[in-house]
Amino acid sequence: MKDQLEALRLQIQQDVKAAKTLEDLDQIDVKYLGRKGELTAMLKGLANVSAEERPVLGQLANQVKQTGLGLIAARRDELNREKISVIAETERVDVTEPGIRPPEGHLHVMTQTIREITGIFEKIGFYRTRYPEVDWDWYAFEALNMPPEHPARDDWETFFMDAPVSDKKKQGKMVLTPHTSNAQIHELERHEFPIRMLNIAKCYRRQVDATHTPMFHQFEGLYVDKDVNITHLRGVLDYFAKEFFGPGRVSRIRPHHFRFTEPSFEVDFSCGVCNATGKVNGQKCKVCKRGWLELGGAGMVHPNVLKACGVDPKKYSGFAFGWGIERLAMMKEGTQVDDIRILYQNDVRFLKQF
Ligand code: PHE
Numbered sequence: 001m002k003d004q005l006e007a008l009r010l011q012i013q014q015d016v017k018a019a020k021t022l023e024d025l026d027q028i029d030v031k032y033l034g035r036k037g038e039l040t041a042m043l044k045g046l047a048n049v050s051a052e053e054r055p056v057l058g059q060l061a062n063q064v065k066q067t068g069l070g071l072i073a074a075r076r077d078e079l080n081r082e083k084i085s086v087i088a089e090t091e092r093v094d095v096t097e098p099g100i101r102p103p104e105g106h107l108h109v110m111t112q113t114i115r116e117i118t119g120i121f122e123k124i125g126f127y128r129t130r131y132p133e134v135d136w137d138w139y140a141f142e143a144l145n146m147p148p149e150h151p152a153r154d155d156w157e158t159f160f161m162d163a164p165v166s167d168k169k170k171q172g173k174m175v176l177t178p179h180t181s182n183a184q185i186h187e188l189e190r191h192e193f194p195i196r197m198l199n200i201a202k203c204y205r206r207q208v209d210a211t212h213t214p215m216f217h218q219f220e221g222l223y224v225d226k227d228v229n230i231t232h233l234r235g236v237l238d239y240f241a242k243e244f245f246g247p248g249r250v251s252r253i254r255p256h257h258f259r260f261t262e263p264s265f266e267v268d269f270s271c272g273v274c275n276a277t278g279k280v281n282g283q284k285c286k287v288c289k290r291g292w293l294e295l296g297g298a299g300m301v302h303p304n305v306l307k308a309c310g311v312d313p314k315k316y317s318g319f320a321f322g323w324g325i326e327r328l329a330m331m332k333e334g335t336q337v338d339d340i341r342i343l344y345q346n347d348v349r350f351l352k353q354f
Contacts, residue, residue: 001045001053005060008038012068016075025072025079033068109354110217110343113329114200117219120243124236126198126221131183133202134161137172139182143308144260148172152259157206176204180220180322181260184301187222188309193316194225200325210339217325224301224311224318230263233298233319241269245332248272252292261299261320268292269331293331296323 012032019025032038043061046054107115118128131139137148146152156178163174183199199220208214223232237251249272253265270276271293274285285291298321303313330337335354337343342350 001042001049001057002060004042005057005064008032008042009064009067012064013071016068016071019075019079022076022079022083025076029068029072033065033072039065039068106352108351109329109335110325112354113325114217114219116244117325117328118198118200120240121198121221123243124196124239126196126223129183129187129197129199130201131186131199133177133204134174135177135182136166137175138170139185140175140177140179142170142172143185143305144181145302145304145308146259150259159204159206177201178205179203180218181320183220184222184260184305184320185309188224188306188311191309191311195222195318197222208341210341211327213326213341213344215344216340218296218322219325220320220322222301222318222320224306224316226316228316228318230300230319233300233321236319237267237298237321244328245269245272248275250276253298256297256299258297258299260302260305261297262302264297264299267295267298267321267323269295295328295331297321 012028015028015032016025019028030037034040039061043058046057046061049057122128140158141150141153141156142148158178159176161174161176165171165173180199180201180203183197183201187195187197187199197220199222200217201220203216203218204214205212205216206214221236223236234251234253237253241249241251248270250270252268252270254268256264256266258264269292271278271285271288271291273287274280274291276291278285278289278291280286287293298319301318301320306313306316306318326340326343329335329343330340
């Protein structure tokens, strides 16, 4: 029996050495040392040996068991360490490796333009305002010197709201703001001077074609204080031309008519391609055709507008301008956009160019 025990010890030793996986070790454990294992079976045989031999053999059997357990534990440790080092090798993460940039969007070209315009006017003390884009007739038309039924209103192809008429005197119907000039009235009603308003908002008109979308944006400037005159307007226009388009650019004004300004003007900016000559190498300039890019309206605030807001036209004067942002963005060189509607089709191939 002693020999058998020694043989078992050797056997365990060899098997453990040969074990390749933790599962192998478990099997060895069960096979030799488990409850139904070989050692247990041998211990049962102790009952048949003599009384003197029994303690010696018992002790030896116990030693074999301890040795076996020790060997298995040691090998288990070893295999565990190997396993970890394999993982460390194959699943290693190089934390210094540069990451992969996730795809990143950017601001819509209109938002970019709005921010740029805002920045330009903030530098000269204008503050951005926002007024309702659904407003009363009074703000959109009447206080702007366009009485009800006046034919000038036809120029603003207005969406009227299917909503009750205001019960306040004079406010009238609700409209989707057809221009940003409603903000002039809201600002003037506050009676806080100087007013240096920059109102940027959505406008709505019943028009769709290559140069019109039913929803578009305007930015409206209003400067009202004591002794404001046309030279101030000219200065602001030229300042804007240089800031937005570039150092060599200038503005010009042409006589026009609006009910809410007097005198009224149309504002043009010199074309950067032909330098306001209308010609490139003897040929007609393809960008502007006549040397100037037309942007929109401006003028000195009409005394009737001031009066409608309870402001004394003898004390205060001012200028206002209102321009389309889509148009402005399209006038910038390199923005070769010939159909304004593409701005709102959300085609990423188009949008990502800006
Ligand atoms: N509101 C006018 C328009 O939509 C533009 C304008 C604004 C003209 C301010 C003069 C002064 O066409």
